[in-house]
Every structure is written in C-alpha cells, then in structure tokens.
Amino acid sequence: MSPAARQTLLVHACCAPCAAVPLHRLRERWDLQVLFYGPNIQPTAEHDRRLGELERLCGRLGVPLRVEPGPAEEWEAAVAAHRQAPEHLLSPRCRECFALRLGRTARVARALGAAAFTTSLSVGRLKSAPVLFEVGRAAGLAAGVEFLAEDFKKADGQGLSLALSRLHGLTRQGYCGCAPSLAEVTARRARRAAAQGGGAG
Ligand code: SF4
Numbered sequence: 365m366s367p368a369a370r371q372t373l374l375v376h377a378c379c380a381p382c383a384a385v386p387l388h389r390l391r392e393r394w395d396l397q398v399l400f401y402g403p404n405i406q407p408t409a410e411h412d413r414r415l416g417e418l419e420r421l422c423g424r425l426g427v428p429l430r431v432e433p434g435p436a437e438e439w440e441a442a443v444a445a446h447r448q449a450p451e452h453l454l455s456p457r458c459r460e461c462f463a464l465r466l467g468r469t470a471r472v473a474r475a476l477g478a479a480a481f482t483t484s485l486s487v488g489r490l491k492s493a494p495v496l497f498e499v500g501r502a503a504g505l506a507a508g509v510e511f512l513a514e515d516f517k518k519a520d521g522q523g524l525s526l527a528l529s530r531l532h533g534l535t536r537q538g539y540c541g542c543a544p545s546l547a548e549v550t551a552r553r554a555r556r557a558a559a560q561g562g563g564a565g
Contacts, residue, residue, distance in 0.1 A: 370395050371479035373512060374430075376469040378402070380417035381536045382487040384528035385516045387425055390482075396427050397478065401468050403434030404461050405541040414541075417534055424532055430476075432468055439464060439542065451545050453492040461542070462499045470500075470507035480504075482512035487521045490540070 373394035377383035383398060390396060400418055405411040415431065422429040440447075442464040446456040466483060473481035483500065485491045493515035504511035515521075529536055539549040 372397060372476065374399055374469060374473040374476060374478040374481040376401070376465060376481065376483040376485070377418055378465075378483070378485050378488075378541065379414045379537060380421040380532075380534045381525050381529045382484040382516075383418060384421060384532065384534065385487045385521050385525050386482060386484050386514070387421070387427060388524065388528055389514075389516065391425070391427075397476065398422050398427055398429045399432060399469050399472055399481075400429065401432035401434045401465055402541065403436055403439040403464065406436060406543040406546065410537070410541075413535070414537065421532055421534060430472065432472065434468075443542075447544060450548055451490055451540055453490060454495065457542075457544070458491070459495055459499060462496055463503065466496075466500050466503040466511075467506070470503040470509055470511070474507045474509040478509065480510040480512045482514055484516065486514065487516045487525055488540070489517060489522060491517075493517070 371394060373390060373396055375383065375386050375396055375398050377398045377400055387396060398418070400415055402411050402414065405414060419429060439461065443457045443460045446460055449455050449457040451458055462485065469481050469483065481504065483496065486493050486496050497513040500511035500513060539546045
C-alpha cells in the first residue's frame with residue numbers, strides 16, 4: 365500500500381528493538397503512531413521494562429505512543445488450547461497470540477481513524493510473515509481497516525534492529541515474551557551448557 369498523501373499508520377510494537385525497524389523504514393511515507401499492548405509479556409517487571417524502552421524510543425523519534433491495558437489473563441485465555449506448543453514459525457500458540465494482539469490493534473486503528481495498521485512482529489526470525497499476514501488481514505477485515513503486510517525481517521531487518529538498538533541505546537531481550545517462551549529459552553541454554561560441559565570432559 366502506498367498512500368498518495370501522508371496518512372496515519374498505527375504500528376503495533378512488541379518491543380523497542382523490533383519497533384525501531386518499521387519506525388525507521390516507514391516514517392518518510394506515513395504519519396506514524398505506535399501501539400503497545402503486551403498481555404503476553406511476563407513477568408510484570410519485564411513488561412514494564414519493555415514498555416519503558418518503547419516510551420524512550422518513541423520520545424526520541426517524536427512518535428505518539430498509545431498504551432492499551434493488557435492483563436495476562438487475556439493472553440492466557442487466548443492461547444489456552446495451545447499453551448504447551450513451543451515457539452516456532454508455525455506454532456499454534458504464537459498464531460493465537462498474534463490474533464489477540466493484532467485484533468486489538470486493528471480495532472484501535474479503526475477507532476483512531478487510521479488508514480492502516482501493521483506490526484513490528486515480522487522483524488523476529490521466529491515470526492512467520494505469511495502467518496502474520498494471514499492473521500493481520502483477518503483482523504483488519506473484522507475491524508474494517510487495512511493491514512499493511514510488510515516483512516520487516518527482509519533486507520537484513522535483524523541487522524538494522526541491532527544497529528538501531530545501538531544508536532538509541534536500547535536494551536534487547538533474550539526471549540519472545542510469554543512465560544513459556546522464557547522457559548523454553550532457559551531450557552535450551554541449560555542443554556547447550558550441559559553439552560559444552562560434557563564435551564570439555
Ligand atoms: S513465543 Fe512470543 S509470539 Fe509466541 S505465544 Fe509466546 S509471546 Fe506470543
């Protein structure tokens with residue numbers, strides 16, 4: 365989608381290091397607003413830390429930030445059927461998590477009168493762009509607002525995220541956000557450490 369005149373685009377931001385990529389790439393084409401809605405992020409201290417970093421980034425860039433309340437119960441209810449499915453490109457847990465967050469973003473975009481919405485989630489290497497596009501388009505259709513389908517991991521989006529994190533002094537995180545994803549990363553690290561320890565003997 366390429367607007368003739370600058371219109372408002374609502375960018376769903378999962379965290380500041382990922383949000384920096386769409387904000388950097390889209391700010392010339394759109395009037396941007398950012399939405400943070402993080403019922404998936406646990407523990408609460410991590411939720412608040414990520415929100416703080418996003419507030420700082422938006423402040424530096426002069427982009428308005430809107431924060432939607434997101435109690436963890438909303439995420440738990442949305443993913444209940446697939447809570448134990450691990451994070452990967454086609455994870456049903458992640459699909460439900462996307463649907464929750466993009467559904468809310470679409471409704472807010474519609475209420476704000478934005479021309480479209482998009483998400484920083486596609487920066488993540490474990491986030492399937494086709495799945496995000498399918499979920500985003502369905503959310504947009506339900507709310508009556510267009511979904512801007514962009515795969516921000518393309519053209520070295522991860523490298524750009526790293527560079528912008530350095531530029532803005534952003535803290536990066538070691539797991540996606542939910543409690544199961546933290547447990548999965550912790551277990552993976554423990555296995556790796558055990559394998560390295562075993563190899564050294
Ligand atoms: S790993 Fe990330 S995308 Fe998947 S369910 Fe957890 S928070 Fe959501």
